[in-house]
Amino acid sequence: MGLTGTAAIVGAADYKNERKYSGTRKFFLEQWAELTHKALQQAGLQKSDIDGLCCNSIPESPSFAPSTIAEYLGLHVNFAETVDLGGASPVGMIWRAAAAIEMGLCQAVVCGAPALPMPHNPNPKPFDHTRSFGSTSANWGAPQAEFDVPYGNVAQNAGYALIAQRYAATYGYDERALAKIAADQRTNAQGNDKAVFCGQPINIDDVLQSRMIADPLHILEIVMPCSGGSVVILANKELATRCQNRPVHVTGCGERLTTRSTTYAEDMTVTPVGPAAASAFAMSGKKPSDVDVLEAYDCYTITVMLTIEDSGFCNKGEGCAFINDNDLTFKGSFPVNTHGGQLGAGQAGLAGGMSQPIEAVRQIMGIAHGRQVPNCNTALVTGTGGIMSEQSAIILEGA
Amino acid sequence: MDLSKPVPNPTPTSQPYWDALAAGNVKLQQCDDCGSWVFYPRSHCSNCLSPNLTWKTVSGEGEVYSFTIARSPTAPQFAGEEPQYIAVIELNEGIRLNTVLTKVNEADIKVGMKVVPVFHREGDATLLYFKPAS
Numbered sequence: 001m002g003l004t005g006t007a008a009i010v011g012a013a014d015y016k017n018e019r020k021y022s023g024t025r026k027f028f029l030e031q032w033a034e035l036t037h038k039a040l041q042q043a044g045l046q047k048s049d050i051d052g053l054c055c056n057s058i059p060e061s062p063s064f065a066p067s068t069i070a071e072y073l074g075l076h077v078n079f080a081e082t083v084d085l086g087g088a089s090p091v092g093m094i095w096r097a098a099a100a101i102e103m104g105l106c107q108a109v110v111c112g113a114p115a116l117p118m119p120h121n122p123n124p125k126p127f128d129h130t131r132s133f134g135s136t137s138a139n140w141g142a143p144q145a146e147f148d149v150p151y152g153n154v155a156q157n158a159g160y161a162l163i164a165q166r167y168a169a170t171y172g173y174d175e176r177a178l179a180k181i182a183a184d185q186r187t188n189a190q191g192n193d194k195a196v197f198c199g200q201p202i203n204i205d206d207v208l209q210s211r212m213i214a215d216p217l218h219i220l221e222i223v224m225p226c227s228g229g230s231v232v233i234l235a236n237k238e239l240a241t242r243c244q245n246r247p248v249h250v251t252g253c254g255e256r257l258t259t260r261s262t263t264y265a266e267d268m269t270v271t272p273v274g275p276a277a278a279s280a281f282a283m284s285g286k287k288p289s290d291v292d293v294l295e296a297y298d299c300y301t302i303t304v305m306l307t308i309e310d311s312g313f314c315n316k317g318e319g320c321a322f323i324n325d326n327d328l329t330f331k332g333s334f335p336v337n338t339h340g341g342q343l344g345a346g347q348a349g350l351a352g353g354m355s356q357p358i359e360a361v362r363q364i365m366g367i368a369h370g371r372q373v374p375n376c377n378t379a380l381v382t383g384t385g386g387i388m389s390e391q392s393a394i395i396l397e398g399a
Numbered sequence: 400m401d402l403s404k405p406v407p408n409p410t411p412t413s414q415p416y417w418d419a420l421a422a423g424n425v426k427l428q429q430c431d432d433c434g435s436w437v438f439y440p441r442s443h444c445s446n447c448l449s450p451n452l453t454w455k456t457v458s459g460e461g462e463v464y465s466f467t468i469a470r471s472p473t474a475p476q477f478a479g480e481e482p483q484y485i486a487v488i489e490l491n492e493g494i495r496l497n498t499v500l501t502k503v504n505e506a507d508i509k510v511g512m513k514v515v516p517v518f519h520r521e522g523d524a525t526l527l528y529f530k531p532a533s
Contacts, residue, residue: 133474138405146407147439150526151497152483154474161467162487169465169510214485215468263487263497268465 002283005397007098008240008247010108011043012358014230016194017346021117021227028058029072031114035231036073043233044244045108050233052079052100052109054093056350059118069112079106085257086135086385087297089113090232090354091392095253097234108239112231115349135386148261156299157222159262159387161214164302166268168216170317175216177320179207181301181336182220182343184328189340191330191371196226196346221301221343228348230358248364251397252286254279257390265388273382273391274310280380281312284395288312292376293363294334295356297384297391298341307382308336311393330371338363338371353383357394364398402476406524413440415454420525423518425459427492428452438494459516460532461490466500466508488514488529502530 013035026034032055040047053066053075061068066080079100083089090113097109134155138145153159167173186202189195202220210220240247256272259265281287288311296307305319313334314322326334339345339359342352360379362368368376376398383392409417416439419426428437431453435446443450466486472478473485484500486508500508501517513532518525 133405140408141410143439145405146409146413148497149405149474150407150521150524151499152469152473152477152480152485153497154477157471158467158469158473158483158485161469162465162485165467166465166510211470213469213471214473215470217467261497263495268487 003095003098003102003250003253005249005251005284006237007101007234008249008399009094009232009357009361009396010235010240010243010245010247011039011045011233012230012361013038013042014194014351014355014358015116015228017196017226017228017348019196019224019226019346023116025117025119027060027118028114029060029069031116031229032069032112033073035112035114035229036110039110039231039233042245043235044242045233045235045239047074049108049235049239050075050110051077052097052106053077054081054083054097054109054111056083056089056113077106079109085383085390085392087299087350087353088383088385088390088392089350090357091381091383091394092255094232094234094357095250095392095394098250098253101234101236108233108235110231110233113350113354114229115351116227116229144261148263153263156387157214157217160300160302161217163262163268163388164216167302167306170269172320173216174320174324175208176204177323178221178301178305179204179218180323181304181328182207184332185298185337185341185344187329188338188371189344192339192345195340195344196224197340197344217300217302223299223342223347223352226346226348228346228351230351230354232354232358232361246365247399248361249397249399250394252280252282252284252395253393254283255390255392260386260389262387262389269306271306271310271388271391273307273384273393276391276393277311277380277382280393280395284397286378286395290378291380292335293338293360293373293379294336295338295360295379295381296336297353297356297382298337298343299347299384301343303384303388304336311380311382330373335373338368338373356383357381357396360396364396400475404476404521406522412442416440417525419456420518420527424456425516425527426454426456427494429455436492436494438496457490457492459490459527461488461514463508463510463512463514464489464495465510468505468508484508486529496527499528500530501528507531
C-alpha cells in the first residue's frame with residue numbers, strides 16, 4: 001500500500017523573496033507560465049512532457065483554476081487537482097502528483113504556488129467586506145464567522161499563541177529554546193541570497209527582546225510576509241532518467257486534518273503532523289534517525305518545535321531540550337530549514353509552504369550552494385495549514 | 400474596509416443559542432442518542448451524526464483551557480482594545496469555546512483558572528464573555 005517511490009521531483013524554480021517587490025507586477029497566470037518555463041529548463045524537460053497539474057485557486061479565476069492554467073500554458077493534462085490545504089497545499093500537491101504518476105494517469109506534473117503582486121486593476125470592484133478577516137471566513141453560516149471572529153480570535157497569531165500557552169501549562173516552556181529556532185534558521189538564511197533576511201543574522205536575545213505580539217509569541221517568532229512564488233515538476237521513472245538533475249523520489253506521504261479552528265482540537269498540543277509523519281515514515285520504510293534534513297513548515301517557532309516532537313525526533317514534552325541540545329543550522333547536528341525557513345526567508349503566500357520541499361530537493365540534488373548539508377539523501381518535509389488545521393508530510397530520497 | 404466590530408449573524412440552527420445568551424442563559428445542545436454535548440450548534444451530533452439534539456440550559460461554568468494576550472490588535476476592527484484577553488474555555492460539560500476574559504487582572508490569567516459567564520452586550524448582540532469565578 002502507498003507510494004512505491006518511482007515518481008521523483010526533477011526540477012524547481014522560484015522567485016527571490018522580497019518584502020517590497022521591486023519588479024514588474026504579474027498576473028498569477030503569467031507567473032505560472034514563467035515559473036514553469038524556468039523549471040522545465042532546470043529539469044531538462046519539454047513542455048510537451050507535462051500532462052498533469054496541481055494548483056491552488058488563482059485570483060483571475062477562483063473556480064476552474066486548473067483548466068484556466070492549462071489553457072494559458074497550452075498544456076494537455078490527464079490529471080488536475082486544486083489543493084485547498086492552506087500552507088499544507090504544496091506538500092499536498094506533491095504527494096498527489098506522485099500518486100497520480102504511480103497510477104499511470106500521467107508522466108509529469110507541474111505543481112505551483114505563484115505569489116508575486118498582481119497589477120493594479122484600473123477598474124477595481126468595490127471591496128468585499130466578507131474577505132476582511134484574511135483567511136478566517138467571515139461568510140454567513142461559517143462557524144468561524146459566528147464563534148471565532150466576534151471574540152477577536154481572528155487570523156493566525158492568536159491561535160498559535162493559544163497552542164503555545166497550552167503547551168507551556170502542560171509541559172513547561174523554555175522561551176530561549178523557541179527563540180533558538182528563529183536564530184538558528186536565520187543563520188541558515190545567511191547562505192540563501194533569495195531570503196528576505198539574508199545579511200541580517202540574529203541571536204536568541206534579539207528574538208526575546210523583539211516586540212511581543214500575542215503572549216508568548218514575539219514578532220521575530222512569526223513569519224514575515226513577502227512576495228515570491230515557485231513551482232516544482234515531478235516525473236515518472238522513464239522521464240526522470242532523461243533529466244539532468246539527481247532525481248528526488250517521493251517515497252512516503254501522509255496527511256491529517258480534523259478541525260478548522262484549534263479551539264476544537266482534541267488536544268491543542270498534539271498536532272496533526274504526528275499521524276501524517278508516521279504514515280510517511282511507514283510508507284518509505286524510514287525512521288526519524290534516517291533523516292538528514294528536516295524541512296518543517298514554520299509559520300511560527302512553536303510549529304517547528306511541535307513538528308519535531310510529533311514527528312518522533314524526540315519524546316513528547318522534550319522538544320525544548322532537544323532544540324537546546326542540537327545545532328539546527330546546516331552545519332549542525334540536526335539541520336532544520338536549511339534555507340532559513342519561512343522565518344528566515346519570508347513567507348511568500350502559499351509559496352512559503354513550497355519553499356520547504358524545494359529546499360529538500362536542492363539539498364538532495366547537491367545544489368544548495370552556501371548551505372549544503374554533506375551527503376544529504378533523505379528529508380522529511382512537512383506542510384501546515386490554518387491553525388494546525390491540516391498538516392501533510394512527505395519523505396524525499398535521492399536515488 | 401468596514402471597521403465596525405464584527406457581531407454574530409445567527410443561522411436558523413444557532414438562533415436558540417444566541418437568544419438564550421440575550422436572556423442571560425447558556426444553552427447547549429445535547430445528543431439524545433449518544434449523550435454528547437455539542438458545540439458550536441449543529442444540525443447533527445458531531446460525535447454520532449444523530450439529528451436528535453435537544454437544547455439544555457447549563458451553568459456556563461468552566462475553566463481556562465488556554466489564553467493569549469494580544470498586544471497588537473488581531474484585526475483592525477479590534478484596534479484600541481489591546482491588550483485583548485483572548486481565551487478558550489472548557490465548560491464543565493467538556494465542550495470548548497472562544498471567549499474574551501473580562502474583569503480580571505492580567506497577572507492572574509492562568510490555564511486552569513475557574514471562570515463564570517458574563518453576558519456582554521455588543522451592539523444588538525450578546526456575546527459570552529467570562530470572568531474569574533472568585
